[in-house]
Amino acid sequence: NAGVTQTPKFRILKIGQSMTLQCAQDMNHNYMYWYRQDPGMGLKLIYYSVGAGITDKGEVPNGYNVSRSTTEDFPLRLELAAPSQTSVYFCASSDSGSKETQYFGPGTRLLVL
């Protein structure tokens, strides 16, 4: 099993550009999450999904969109990138929500200039 994979590993965006961060998991997990982590800070939840076709906002959803058309994939879309979105983005999955282990991907480092 590859676990949770994320692409790209690193990206530089100009202000106002858009991009999609890809996340896939091969563990057949129902729950998937997107977090951002700023330097020296904890993880902040952006969006999560409890299954295909179901998504919900987390703590910091503004400026982002998600979709979950399959169990495996959970892409995060940034529209009109802003410098405040410079961060490291982690995708995670779990079998049954917060009472179970979350498995994290390696992260995508995003720099918006």
Next chain:
Amino acid sequence: SQKIEQNSEALNIQEGKTATLTCNYTNYSPAYLQWYRQDPGRGPVFLLLIRENEKEKRKERLKVTFDTTLKQSLFHITASQPADSATYLCALDSGRRALTFGSGTRLQVQP
């Protein structure tokens, strides 16, 4: 407001000693609390989960306690090794089918 507090200052200890990290929370009533390890440039890795009705959980050299009265969890690493150097994050079940993470404590084990 809800808060999860971990010591933001790095914890420096000598190899072989016991490291103790603290996680305090306010305005939460978590049913579960988890600890993760994060190495630089990598995603967090799960270590231990403890439920609200469990006082203590052990796994090899790791021990976690959970005091719902004090609203505190302690994370211990016994016989610490330089390879244990990392940032340790606590995370609470926030009641919305997701976890809320603390900002982590960096542990440095000196040989």
